[in-house]
Amino acid sequence: MKNKNIFDILENAEYDSMERLIDKCPLISNKQLDKIYVMSEKKFKKKKKELERTKKDNNKKMSGNYAVDGVERSRRPVWFTTLSTAASIILIAGVAIGSTIMIRGNKNNITPDTPLLPAVTASTIKATGTTNTVSSDKNGTNILTTFTTASETMNSTAITTTVIAVEVITEASSDNEFIKPFVGKWTYQISDINNLNIESTIVNKGIVDIRSDATYTYTDGSGNVSTGKIQKAIEKIGSSELLKLVFSGDSFVSSDSYIFHSAYYTDIKPDELHFGNGYASRIVRGELTLNAQSNMSGWKTAYKNYLEAIREGSEYTSQLMWDLCDLDNDGTPELLISNGEYHAARVNYYHYYEPDGTTMFGCDSNGMIVDFGEYGEIMSCKEEGLIGWSNTHMGYNYTIMYKFTDRGLVKLQSTINNLGNVPNEEAEYKVNDESVSKDEHNKALELFNSKNWINAGRRYSFEDLSALN
């Protein structure tokens, strides 16, 4: 289907064209207007505050004699000097003692006979560390991601400097407060078309049990259990901060094709944590019934979505019709879309591609997209996996027959004669585009006619998708 939108030309319209487009602008719902109003009001208040602050700053003037005017005079408290002196002494003493201990420690360890040990062996340290990562998204916006490791047991031996070891130990603490609001059972859901807003596409894949020690257990529909840890992370985008939980381990987050490990939290939907861009997968609070989507419902959903997409597209005409027919006799029907009822109207066939849950074009053995039939219909002999059609047109009688194979569709045979144009004795007969005798032609024709053909292609209109419910 061609999807070129001629209406794209209307972008960047001048004033007169713009006026015409404004007249036809759809009405904006009150809900949407309220949302815009709230956002505007918030931004307005921020701007106003900034403006007032700037005005206030501008009121501070410098006189001609370089005397500062309007500056507040401040006095340090008396105790401040004593306190800062004492703090300085403690700090200097700490640095000196610490350095001495470290130098002595190194002297004892480094001997010609003893191997060099790592400065830090963090195998038993439970530490909280903070890592800042600055990355760039597709719009060029810088994203600052802050990872806070909660109760992380470091099993590996890290060879690093003593200074870093001191830092880690200093920050070591166990803080699982962030997980408290999320403790409990959640259901992991995915949408087979990456759109969780369409409920019919949601599949409940498994149960996630989040515990107060920031660990989780995932049990899938088949009873397989996996565990992992959860970290808290804050993602800063512009002025807003997003809280997200990072699920570690090779569990539900990586068992599907959705490899996002971070589940985002928003105040608007406190009982949902969305992975990735928010429409492909999520966990929802509570233990829902698992429903691994069967192949049966999978193709129905995929075909239905595909037909709806065509129906909403610019190429849709009321002449289009569709049908279901198990052309290859594999138990899953193929989707047929018929272009019309006129002579040259063809039928495109599509099949359900299970790994992706999508609708795929039917191809021949060369990988080319194929269309079949005449007058918008084809003939199917599903017992033998055959597609064909026959017709008489402008004095020619012809038949064509294809077979489904592992490599795609392969042409089996075609017959043609011109008995409608010339007397019988002058007629030409062809099988597979080669001239043959009448008997050979009739034999091939009998083979075609012996099949148990049924017509398919134009059973349903695009307004009636009930067969896919």
Add this chain to the structure above:
Amino acid sequence: MTSRELAVMMKKSPVTCHKALVKEYGRYVYAIVYNKLRGCGTNEDIEECVSDVFADIFMKCEFDLSSENDIKYLIAIIAKRKAIDNFRRLTAKANYTADTDEDDMKELVSDFSVDEHVERSELRRVLLDKIDELGEPDSTILIQKFYYSRNSTEIAQSVSMTAVAVRQRCARAMDKLRAKLVEIGMTV
């Protein structure tokens, strides 16, 4: 609505004034912003930009309401400029700086083509004329479906028809439009 009228409303209640502005000009601003950001922004980007426009308008109301003119044109200008700013922000690629000398500078020409601009403007006018020739509600259905990317159900609500009827009319109207465009030599 004039600036003076707004000033009177602002004196009574700024909040009511702001709400009235959003209600009165929300669709107008949305259409202008949509026209600029349609190709590069999401619905959220468009809403964000619309709210930026209104924040600027509120600022204007707060500090400068001296004009007697209809504020519609002021709003249009603010909306257009804000949308262009947002367009640049959304389409900005990574900053790239390159050294060049005067000889190379001669070879750097603007990618703005006057011919192309005029031609595009004319095509836009012709397309809108042909759409208008289809009459109502077909013209509204086509614009809302293919320009504003509304689905049949949403359009059905605004033209008081059923979604099925909208789809049928849309398909027929599109066929008619294609025929009209082919008549004048526009390939679709």
